[in-house]
Each structure stands twice: as structure tokens, then as C-alpha cells.
Amino acid sequence: MSKPIEVDDASFEQKVLESKIPVLVDFWAPWCRPCLMAAPVLEELAKEYADKITFTKLDVDQNAKVAAKYNIMAIPNLIIFKEGKPVSQIVGYKPKEELKKDLDAVLK
Amino acid sequence: MTVKAKKEYDVIIIGGGPAGLSAGIYTSRARLNSLLIERGVVGGRITDAELVENYPGFAEGVSGAELGQLMQRQAAKYGLSIVTAEVTGLELKKEKRVVKTTRGDFTAKAVIIASGSERGKLGIPGEKELTGKGVSYCATCDAPFFKEKPIAVVGGGNAAISEALHLAKFASHVIVIHRRNQLRATRIMEEKARAQSRIEFLWDTVVEKIDGKDAVKQLILRQVKTGKPSTLDIAGVFVAVGLKPGTDFLKGVVPLDKAGYIITNDRMETEIPGIFAAGDIRQHSPRQAITAAGDGATAAVNAEIFISQ
Incomplete structure (x- = not known):
């Protein structure tokens, strides 16, 4: 599990909310440049945090239900879920080092 | 991502916008061993622009993202190394200039600071709380x-x-x-x-x-x-207000004006030998992609002269 997994409206509950380990959801869309630039950073982090945090991505264009439920109005938007609840949210493009701080905080 | 980045260079360029990439194109073509350090998106703030209509040569306009990618490709063609890291400090040690980053220290004979400006915040109640919520x-x-x-x-x-x-x-x-x-x-x-x-x-x-x-x-x-x-x-x-320079890491090393911009002469030299500045980070910069690119080229040419002396 080194690459972020695609999740959608249908699989969100099972893959994200019912996960035993924390799950990061990358809310993104193809029109968003910073989202595309964040993707390789998240791929690297997915490798570094393998087995600790599951990395997923959800296209807000295709999956309006989940995007609306979590009130997504700005992307890139990363939400980390722990035991089915959002515990951390990062809005906007952030460099890798800063993201690591947020990830480590969730794991503490 | 460079696995084992070299630590010593002729020129280190801080910032990967039009100023830094233009400087990199010039120093690399001068066959100076050059490293560019960018903390976020290569291409810089121009990548936010949907359409750039005032950059000469693109008669129909060009998206900021594409312009950034083209500059990056051009610089890479001539051998510019790029590393993703945040610069935390700059130190002077005899003939060497030490650039401290989140990925360790790098040294160079000359440094070109092109770390640009960042979008300001309004700093009013509700802004932080509702970021991402409207x-x-x-x-x-x-x-x-x-x-x-x-x-x-x-x-x-x-x-x-x-x-x-x-x-x-x-x-x-x-x-x-x-x-x-x-x-x-x-x-x-x-x-x-x-x-x-x-x-x-x-x-x-x-x-x-x-x-x-x-x-x-x-x-x-x-x-x-x-x-x-x-x-x-x-x-x-x-x-979309108040651009401010990202020069906190330079306080006490390079002379800044009251607003935090770097003071240079028309050769892009700061008062500190071997330290140059280019683009939006410079005092009185018109903050255009084209002026930043011009600054970058000027800084690179003068960095080359400095190194050869």
C-alpha cells in the first residue's frame, strides 16, 4: 500500500470511516493546479507512512456527496480521519515538511 | 527528488519562480554548477495565474502553470539541479556562503536570492476560522x-x-x-x-x-x-491583497528595507559580496514575471563575473 488509493461516494464509508488505522483523504479536482502539484508529494508521504496512515484521494467533481458532507469549499484539502472522525484538516498547498508535522501530530 | 544531493556548488539560487529559473538558465549555460532550492511549487506564484498576457513571445497568452513548466524544462535542459526544501538561514564563512535548509546545508561561491513574495492575509476575525469554508x-x-x-x-x-x-x-x-x-x-x-x-x-x-x-x-x-x-x-x-516578501530568514545577514525587501544595486548585488537578489523580493520591484526574469538574468551574469574574479 504505497500509492494513494482512489475512493468515491460509494466506497468512502468502508475504506475511510471503517478503517482501523488513520486515513488521509486528499479532496482534489483535475482543474486545480496546486492539487496536481501536491499529488507527487502525497505519493512520497504514502510510502513513508505506509502501515501507519492510509492515503486516499477523492475527486470532488465526481463525488459531490462526500464533498458536500464535509463541506469542501476549497482545494487542495486534506482531511485525516481517525476512527471515522475527522481529526485534522489542511487546506491549501503545503510543502512536504509542513505536512509531515501535521501527520506526526495525528499519530502522537 | 534528489536522493543524495551534492553539497557544494558554484551558485545556489533560492526560489523557483521566473527570477530563479531565469537565473538558473543563465548560470547553467555558463557551465556553473548550479542548484535551485524551492520549498513549494516550481514556477512560483505565476503558476496561480490563469492566463499571462504580458510575457513577450506568447502572443496569445500562456497559462502561468505552463509558463512555469516551460522555464523549468529549459533550465533542466542545461543541467540546473533542483531540490525541494525550505531555506532556514544564510551564513557567510570566508569564501563560502552556507545556505541552511530543511534538507541540510549547501555551500556555494555565490547565492542568488529569488524567493519572491507571498500573498498576504487580511488578519481580521473570521478569516483563519473560515479558511476552506468560503x-x-x-x-x-x-x-x-x-x-x-x-x-x-x-x-x-x-x-x-x-x-x-x-x-x-x-x-x-x-x-x-x-x-x-x-x-x-x-x-x-x-x-x-x-x-x-x-x-x-x-x-x-x-x-x-x-x-x-x-x-x-x-x-x-x-x-x-x-x-x-x-x-x-x-x-x-x-x-488577493498585500504581497509581502519572504525574507525573515535573511534578517541580520542581508540589508533589507523597512517593508522587508532586499536592497540591491542595478547589478542585483546586495551589500554582501557574492549575495545577489532578483525578482519580487527586491525593493521597488514591479512584481511582473518579465521583470523578475530580467533580474534573474542580470544577477546570473554578475554572479558569473564575481566567481571568475
Whole structure:
């Protein structure tokens, strides 16, 4: 599990909310440049945090239900879920080092 | 990502926008061993621009993202190394200049600082709390979330007008709130905005507070001249104000002006030998991609002369 997994409206509950380990959801869309630039950073982090945090991505264009439920109005938007609840949210493009701080905080 | 980046270079360039990439093209072609350090997106702030229409050579305009990628490709062709890291400090040690970063220290004979400027924040109640819930700093990212809804843009420069024009394709109407009674944006941008019926202007007005619980609902405004307060119901607010230089890591090393910009001469030299600056980070920069690119080239040529002496 080194690459972020695609999740959608249908699989969100099972893959994200019912996960035993924390799950990061990358809310993104193809029109968003910073989202595309964040993707390789998240791929690297997915490798570094393998087995600790599951990395997923959800296209807000295709999956309006989940995007609306979590009130997504700005992307890139990363939400980390722990035991089915959002515990951390990062809005906007952030460099890798800063993201690591947020990830480590969730794991503490 | 460089696995084992070399540590010693002829030139280190801090910042990967048009200034830094142009400098990199010139130093690499001069066969100077060159490293560019960028903390975020290579291409810099220009990558936020939907369409750049004033960069010579692109008669039909070019997206900021594409312009950034083209510059990066051109620099890479001549051997410029690029590393992703945040610069935390700069030290002078005899003949060497040490650039401290989150990925360790790098040394060089000359350093070109081209780390640009960042978008400012309004610094008002509600802004931080509602970021991502209707407060946004990137229209090209978030405009589609506000289809047929009323939106405000705060600012009066090119960035603000460019955002307003993009938002007008989605929103029911766009209200540009500006603290003065005229725009700072280029005339042609202003003409475009005035011709767009969905864009309105609120002059001499500042935003005092952003209200809303789970999403932005209302702005509390104040008329600057009369002091009169008012409210404005909107679904989103895009902030495009106050660029500020990212020079905190340089305090005490390189002379800065009061606002934090680097002071240079017309050779892009700072007072410190071997330290150059280029682009938006320089005092009195017009903050255009083309002037930044020009600064970068000038800095690179003079860095080459400095190293050969």
C-alpha cells in the first residue's frame, strides 16, 4: 500500500470511516493546479507512512456527496480521519515538511 | 527528488519562480554548477495565474502553470539541479556562503536570492476560522464551488482583478472590495472587469470581519471615508491583497528595507559580496514575471563575473 488509493461516494464509508488505522483523504479536482502539484508529494508521504496512515484521494467533481458532507469549499484539502472522525484538516498547498508535522501530530 | 544531493556548488539560487529559473538558465549555460532550492511549487506564484498576457513571445497568452513548466524544462535542459526544501538561514564563512535548509546545508561561491513574495492575509476575525469554508486564496482552485452564488474579492491589484474575472464565469455576481477609490491593476485588466456585467465594485471600503459558522455568510464592512459600517451577504470571499516578501530568514545577514525587501544595486548585488537578489523580493520591484526574469538574468551574469574574479 504505497500509492494513494482512489475512493468515491460509494466506497468512502468502508475504506475511510471503517478503517482501523488513520486515513488521509486528499479532496482534489483535475482543474486545480496546486492539487496536481501536491499529488507527487502525497505519493512520497504514502510510502513513508505506509502501515501507519492510509492515503486516499477523492475527486470532488465526481463525488459531490462526500464533498458536500464535509463541506469542501476549497482545494487542495486534506482531511485525516481517525476512527471515522475527522481529526485534522489542511487546506491549501503545503510543502512536504509542513505536512509531515501535521501527520506526526495525528499519530502522537 | 534528489536522493543524495551534492553539497557544494558554484551558485545556489533560492526560489523557483521566473527570477530563479531565469537565473538558473543563465548560470547553467555558463557551465556553473548550479542548484535551485524551492520549498513549494516550481514556477512560483505565476503558476496561480490563469492566463499571462504580458510575457513577450506568447502572443496569445500562456497559462502561468505552463509558463512555469516551460522555464523549468529549459533550465533542466542545461543541467540546473533542483531540490525541494525550505531555506532556514544564510551564513557567510570566508569564501563560502552556507545556505541552511530543511534538507541540510549547501555551500556555494555565490547565492542568488529569488524567493519572491507571498500573498498576504487580511488578519481580521473570521478569516483563519473560515479558511476552506468560503475564505479562499486561489480562484482557479475554488471558483467552481461557488456556482451561481454571490462572491466577494478583496483587493485592487492585478491578482484581484484576474481572480474576479475568473470567478465571474461561475458566480452569480462578484463584488470587488477595494480600500481605495481606484484600482492598482493595469488599465486593460480594469477595462475587462468593467465590461463584465457580473462584476461590481465597492470603493473606499475595507472588510472588518468575516461572519459565518460552518461557512461564510456575511462580511462586515467599513467605508473608509465616512467610517460607516455595513454588511454584505456572500457565500465566499477571495483574498488577493498585500504581497509581502519572504525574507525573515535573511534578517541580520542581508540589508533589507523597512517593508522587508532586499536592497540591491542595478547589478542585483546586495551589500554582501557574492549575495545577489532578483525578482519580487527586491525593493521597488514591479512584481511582473518579465521583470523578475530580467533580474534573474542580470544577477546570473554578475554572479558569473564575481566567481571568475
